[in-house]
Amino acid sequence: MIKSKLRSYIYEPVLTKEDIQSSKKRKGARASDWRKTLGRIWKIVDEQRALLIIILLMVVISSILSLLGPYLIGKIIDDHMIKKDFTGLKSMILVLIFVYIGLSISIFLQNYWMIGIAQQTVYRMRTGLFAKFQRLPIAFFDKRQRGELMSRMTNDMDNISSTLNSTFIQVFSSVITLVGTLVVMFSMSPLLTFLTMLIIPVMFVSTRWITRRTGKLFKTQQQALGSLNGMIEETISGQRVVKAFSQEQRMIDEFANKSSDLRRVGYWANVYSGAIPKTMNLLNNTSFAIVAGVGGILALKGYVSIGTIVVFSEYARQFTRPLNDLSNQFNNVLSAIAGAERVFTIMDEKEEQDQGKGELIREIRGDVTFEDVSFQYNLEEDIATIEHINFHVKKGQTVALVGATGAGKTTIMQLLARFYDPQQGRILIDDCPIQTISRQNLRSQMAFVLQEPFLFEATVKENIRYGRLQATDDDVVNAAKKANAHNFIMSLPNGYDTVLTADGGEISQGQRQLLSIARALVANPAILLLDEATSSIDTVTELEIQEALERLMEGRTSLVIAHRLNTIRKADLILVMEKGKLIESGEREKLIAKKGVFYQMLQQSTL
Template sequence: MNKKSFDWKSIKRFFPYLLKYKKENIAAIFLGVIAGSTSVYMTYLIGRAVDQLIVHRVDFSTLYRIISLFIGIVLVTVISQWLIQRLGNRVAYLAVADLRKDAYQQLNQLPLRYYDQTSHGNIVSRFTNDMDNVSVAVSAIFNQLFSGLSVVLLAFVMMIRMSVVLTIVVLVSTPIIFLVSWAVANASQNNFRRQQEIVGEVSGFVTEMVGNQKIVKAFQQEEVNQTRFETINQELYIRGQKAQFSSSLTNPLSRFVDHLAYVAVGFTGAYLILSGSELVTIGVVSSFTIYSTQFSKPFIEISGITTQIQTALAGLTRTFDLLDQQAESSDEDGQELTNVQGEIRFEAVDFAYTPNRPLIEDFNFTAKPGESIAIVGKTGAGKSTLVNLLMRFYDVDKGKITIDGVDIRDLKRDNLRKHFGMVLQDTWLFDASLRENLTYGNADATDEEIYTALKKSYMYDYVMRLPQTLDTQIGQQGIKISDGQRQLLTIARTMISNPAMLILDEATSSVDTLTEKNIQSAFLEMMKGRTSFVIAHRLSTIQSADKILVMEAGHIIEQGTHEELLAAKGAYYQLHHAQFEQ
């Protein structure tokens, strides 16, 4: 990935998130001016105090007044800087919260293709590691920015008033500090960007392996996974070491240049005093040394957090990369289906997940209202792809799919999907109450509707035995349930949503044979009057289907009823014979 070393575009895009909080920014500017002014004035008081101490007769009353004023100024400075820090933290975390909200909103608008092609752990890493780094860096910069600018400007004015010659000495060193910081940051930014990408890879790998630990152990892949992890981790170590090493040079190099400036100020000031200059005194040189420190301090402190800034910039770039992903096309002007009859027609449909590798070609089929359509075939035949196209998880490349004569691309996606109920082989229940899970597709469902669905899915007795019945928490924070029970609950959830059409993808794969027969009867009751698509490998579950499609390589090679296909003694007969032979 060959990108510009320093991505100014991402910084520019983040500014609106920061500028949104006007009150906090104005307050920080005001407090920054106060903190900067008091810091500069403290230095002036130090110079006056030094001049008071080196005279032959010390005026203690004047010295006490200077010290008292100095203490008061210190308190004002400390309080101002503390308030700036509070405001900086608030703006940083609120701005990043807004960015995180926009990024999550973008996730909801991205097509399924993006999720299929991107590691889920990598996506999660952008919401956690990357954005946390941004908020920490913004807070650190915010704390230095306003008071630092004030100090630089006021210190410059005071130095000019005291000595033009000494000011020139200080000004010579400052551009060198800036150039050193810029050169190191520019050279190391690619390492920081790659470091954050590898962090995402580590997150994706660990998420995948932890979530599938049973399979890992079943296939004895612990050592293989350990080796793969160590390889990724080693690359992260190397990249991180390079990034940290190059970035760590910034602060000491900047301080070295700054210390040379101290020496130059000291020698130049001493020379002017010895030359008999009336404008330069020992107190002036003392103040000037501190002013030169204050003048360069913001640059030094920024260089000290270069690592945080560069890590944050890499995370910011990755976040905006997510926001720049092509979202699904707008469907605000789309139609809405009402009074769905359920006639579904595939007309000359072509589709490929990868260009130049077609999966479905010239696919034609019509499902009449209320028909139950079973789809069978070998793995990779295109069965689940038809579901993806029907739900518009992917759009067809050519041809069209219509429902009641309306091209589904002319419909609003939410409206289209609302009319389908899906029960998938991969079950999903989130960490919440049982009621919230069951009403996920129909928030207005009554308890009576919920209990009816639970009875039809043979989960009513189980739920009634739970400590808090429907209000029982399930998932990581609640009770654990078996895979079969999870699938029965997802079936009940689909029944509660009361859709016009159904898609059942291996919906009974995790239940025993007896329970499967009971669920089949519940399904048959639910499928009455609804156009239904049933994907199944166990042919015993689809024998009552109105029509069975046998697919191979994206084409229908046979279709008919169970009896018709057995009589034809073709592909379906062979599949049936393979499953039921003695």
């Protein structure tokens, strides 16, 4: 029973059948992918070529000094200790001391400079990845966990950094030491050199057998870690929902399952990678025993001196040590490549594209036209999100979008802001197709007030100024007064300089919404998009927000999604959506007189 449980624990598969099949399909292309990833990292590192050359020079010097040390020890034994030459012995010991001091200094300098290169490389990759996040379309983030993306920014980057810090120098040093040691050994005794090299095929076969398994495991480990981080981020962000629905135990169980997956794959990744140094040590000791035994026989027969045997034994260790180091570092490289591949996968994602450079419009009037617009989020499905939408909004008009959840109201706003582009039809602002306007220019003349306002971990003043960074303190205060937010701001401990936590947890939902409206006011937009801005607000607070919204919408083209009658009472145009189609449009009184869908919604008190 115990053996059965132990066997199921140790041999429990980490990958699903789909993962294994996918891995087999990629098996032939894996090496080329790794070479491509290493090549991309090298391009970044190579930009500091001058310092790399200096580091390489230090590596050469340290390798020569490490080879010189055993040689001097052999000379000391044969020429001074056996002959009892104390004067020469003192001089050679001083030389040996200076050799090892020089070796230590050169190793320190190469490590010191390499750390700088590694940190600069990771800095460039991390800032490049963050900048890439800012250029990716909304659709990219809709399909991925935030925590998983954060894992690529932190864990994967740290993995690359630690590998560059140690592995880069270690590989150069090991190769140079290996070649130099082989040349010196061969010049001293071809027979002993041949015996030492007998372990190389065994090392190669055993290392290849292990690394073929660790490569897949390290990649899976990074994926499991990203998935775990994604769940942690979601659970912490959604603690109110978790507790409100008493789902604590379910989240604990789900976390335990994901953590168990990470534990299993981490267990095997470290078991296999840990087997390499143990195997190398065994082979190293075996080689040393062979050299010592055969060398002792040769020394007894007078073919070589005692000093030569001592020196050769040390060189034999130095010959196998670089092989051991290379094998150990190979695991680090595999792990770093797995992380780098995940980073470069994001870097290769398609960014938001404008036609050409995009037309620059200095000031938008606010006329909005949808001409036969159709759009669907998932192109693999036949069902469109919205179909054949046509309407025209004049400058300064307020348009209300009404309909059941999933009718396509928010999609219309996202298309207008060019978070997505329609597959059919045209959207025009001031008779100009928005696809010809740069996204940044377009959005700079819009403002959003969402159902769930987002606040940054910054002061109240900075959160309001986020709408327009050039706004003065007076602009911020005036916007807050128009948004009915000034009084509650002044009641905070430090007024406008009060630092809010992420999402403004220390103030109420209504107060966060007032700050969101103040942010929109300070932006002074031509077009305003309100997505159910009062749906989660109590009736008393709604009156304050509604008054602030009326000031905000004054003179601006406004598109409003609302579920409450008060929000759309003064709308110039009402668009009734149902299952992605525009089924009714017109002024409120005319729609009521028509006694169609809008009238039925009023009768059922859904608005």
